[in-house]
Amino acid sequence: MTRVAFLGLGAIGAPMASHLSGPPFELTVWNRTRERAKGFVSNHAAHIAATPMSAGNDVEFAITCLPSSREVEEVLFSDEGLAQSLAPGATLIDCTSGDPASSRRIAERLAQQGVDFLDAPVSGGVAGASAGTLTVMCGGNETVFERCRPVLEAFGKKIVRCGDVGAGHAVKAVSNALLAVHVWSLGEALASLAKIGVDTSVALDVISASAGRSNASQNLFPERAMTRAFPRTFRLALLDKDIDIAARIARDAGVPIPLIELTAKLIRGAHGELGEEADHVEAVKVIEERAGVQIS
Ligand code: NDP
Numbered sequence: 583m584t585r586v587a588f589l590g591l592g593a594i595g596a597p598m599a600s601h602l603s604g605p606p607f608e609l610t611v612w613n614r615t616r617e618r619a620k621g622f623v624s625n626h627a628a629h630i631a632a633t634p635m636s637a638g639n640d641v642e643f644a645i646t647c648l649p650s651s652r653e654v655e656e657v658l659f660s661d662e663g664l665a666q667s668l669a670p671g672a673t674l675i676d677c678t679s680g681d682p683a684s685s686r687r688i689a690e691r692l693a694q695q696g697v698d699f700l701d702a703p704v705s706g707g708v709a710g711a712s713a714g715t716l717t718v719m720c721g722g723n724e725t726v727f728e729r730c731r732p733v734l735e736a737f738g739k740k741i742v743r744c745g746d747v748g749a750g751h752a753v754k755a756v757s758n759a760l761l762a763v764h765v766w767s768l769g770e771a772l773a774s775l776a777k778i779g780v781d782t783s784v785a786l787d788v789i790s791a792s793a794g795r796s797n798a799s800q801n802l803f804p805e806r807a808m809t810r811a812f813p814r815t816f817r818l819a820l821l822d823k824d825i826d827i828a829a830r831i832a833r834d835a836g837v838p839i840p841l842i843e844l845t846a847k848l849i850r851g852a853h854g855e856l857g858e859e860a861d862h863v864e865a866v867k868v869i870e871e872r873a874g875v876q877i878s
Contacts, residue, residue: 587637595647601736602822617716670696681704682748703754721749758824764798769866773873784826
């Protein structure tokens with residue numbers, strides 16, 4: 583049996599961890615709010631750890647899936663942190679959508695105690711996590727990546743090494759910057775069409791079969807915005823964090839990115855208006871409010 587710890591049973595963490603409960607894995611979970619961990623172990627074969635430190639006892643792999651790299655550093659290096667119990671030869675797989683600079687810092691600190699690090703953020707949403715079909719984009723050395731592959735295959739379908747430590751986090755941030763651009767621009771486009779009296783269901787159907795299509799037009803808007811269901815599966819706050827990481831990567835590299843900077847500002851404003859719990863697709867409500875029109 584491969585002993586694995588999973589820390590962070592949030593919207594996407596819990597369905598990911600569910601694929602590691604049972605042979606060939608022996609799973610231990612930890613969550614800041616203990617009730618959530620209790621709920622998980624009542625439905626899945628897993629041990630519950632009282633602290634991040636006890637979660638790391640005797641494991642080959644520890645997986646973190648937390649809001650940002652800041653929480654990962656807290657969970658690793660604070661009192662009773664995970665790093666205290668990880669033994670030489672263990673690997674930390676960070677499935678958080680984190681930032682590359684923090685990942686490199688974390689990897690260096692863990693290397694001092696003989697622990698390897700792989701950044702392995704995911705894409706595919708809660709539905710992909712439940713189905714075990716996530717895309718996993720990894721940063722780390724080739725040997726570490728190959729060692730982690732059987733664990734990643736439990737919840738991932740397309741598993742790709744993008745480069746050294748931080749590369750997975752960089753690709754994820756950029757991908758979500760594109761998601762933000764797509765959601766925001768489609769919201770503006772449909773608001774304009776609604777205002778001039780075009781049936782937006784018809785327009786969305788046509789756009790989705792035309793050059794302007796995106797995952798936002800083909801899936802997100804039909805399922806979430808047009809129905810007004812707006813299920814809360816991926817918080818706008820997290821998208822705000824991701825596009826901010828993408829903007830910082832470009833700034834540090836000296837690449838001008840006016841479109842991404844502007845979208846980051848709009849997303850930050852929407853996050854401020856709609857609060858911490860709003861889903862990312864709910865950003866369209868801010869566009870509707872300003873336009874004085876509903877897109878559906
Ligand atoms: P949630 O907000 O649903 O869950 C966050 C998790 O982190 C919870 O387990 C929460 O614990 C824990 N947490 C928050 N703050 C702290 C802290 N200070 N110390 C310890 N634990 C903490 O987030 P998601 O599960 O949606 O996202 C997790 C990561 O995955 C993020 O980086 C996100 O960007 C990424 N992601 C999410 C997707 C999605 O569709 N949801 C898709 C792809 C990537 P508690 O229960 O106590 O609040």
